[in-house]
Amino acid sequence: MANTRFFPARTLAFAACAVAVALALPARADAIQDANRLLKQGQHAQALEQVDKYLSGKPKDAQGRFLKGVILAEMNKPNDAIGVFTRLTEDYPELPEPYNNLAVIYAQQKQYEKAKQALEMAIRTHPSYATAHENLGDIYARLASQAYDKALQIDSSNSSAQTKLSTIKDLISVSPRAGRPAASKPAAVAAAPVESKPEPKPVPKPAEVVTPAEVPKPLDVKPVEAKVVAAPPPITPPLPKESAKPAAAEGAEVTKAINGWIAAWSKKDVKGYLSYYAKDFKTPNGESRAAWEAERAKRIAKPASIQVSHENLSISVDGDKATARFRQHYKAGSFKTGTNKVLTLVRRDGRWLIQQEKIGS
Secondary structure, eight states, rough: OOOOOOOSSSSOOOOOTOBOOOOOHHHHHHHHHHHHHHHTTTTTTHHHHHHHHHHOOOOOOHHHHHHHHHHHTTTTOOHHHHHHHHHHHHTTTTTSSSHHHHHHHHTTTHHHHHHHHHHHHHHHTTTHHHHHHHHHHHHHHHHHHHHHHHHHHHHHHHHHHHHHHHHHHHHOOOOOOBBOOOOOBBBOOSOOOOOOOOOOOOOOOOOOOTTTTTTTTOOOOOOOOOOOOOOOOOOOOOOHHHHHHHOOOHHHHHHHHHHHHHHHHHHOOHHHHHTTBOOOOOOOOOOHHHHHHHHHHHHSSSSSSSSEEEEEEEEEEEEEEEEEEEEEEOOOTTTEEEEEEEEEEEEEEEEEEEEEEOOOO
């Protein structure tokens, strides 16, 4: 699949997508770095042996498991890689990258519906995950091409379908280029990992000769160097003057609401957690409020324990509207992530409620 890009777990960033599992023990770092070095050198069997050895002592480690999935994909063992990434989505549902990598493998197998579903899950987990959005656009183009082809098989004189098919082919027909899966490590401290990562130089490998009619163009994603991607350093923007010394009662009330929301989340109090959202809350993907609440309840219930906190809180109030910016820390078991978050709140019946929730600065 040309230009295929595998992204690490969010942290695997997942982050958003850039997720980071905060494990900095020297032994762990050495083992993962050795496996990545062997992977980049094309010594796949040795890299897999190194990762398996590491995982024998840490079988639940997200970073090691993600890297194993990438190695298996490189070894042309897609079913084994699918098994690894699928289990990661079950154990770390907050990470979008395993879903993205599943989509890449499904697309290579021309299972475009499965690829579409995996990318939609990645976007639901992390709405700001640009890679998943771009890959989903490519999948839609593949599905459209198949539909127009079918229309022409049924009615070869259909000039409208012919024109549309030509347009789609013009859009997606490029010289096949091969990219390699990018191994990434779960990031460090945040929820639904979204972190900005520098774009490493692509690691090329021989391209397969295919024709657009035979094999649809692979997901058009920039190749990422196969290495463990850590979460970027925390971004700590200077606090606005009004929040450096919170004097306004409104600012104090907004802070109180945010603290209550985080406390309910940490206690896994789903009812209390959801009560902090306004009735006109804008769901991340435009789904119904009921569907969004069901998904959130499922994610909150899954981990045995959850710890959520915030720092560098900055609040600006304008009448009955407020904007809060802060660095959010999320921990569930050994999984930790950190991300910047922006909340838009509205005052309703004397309470400050969340109207919109965004990941990013």
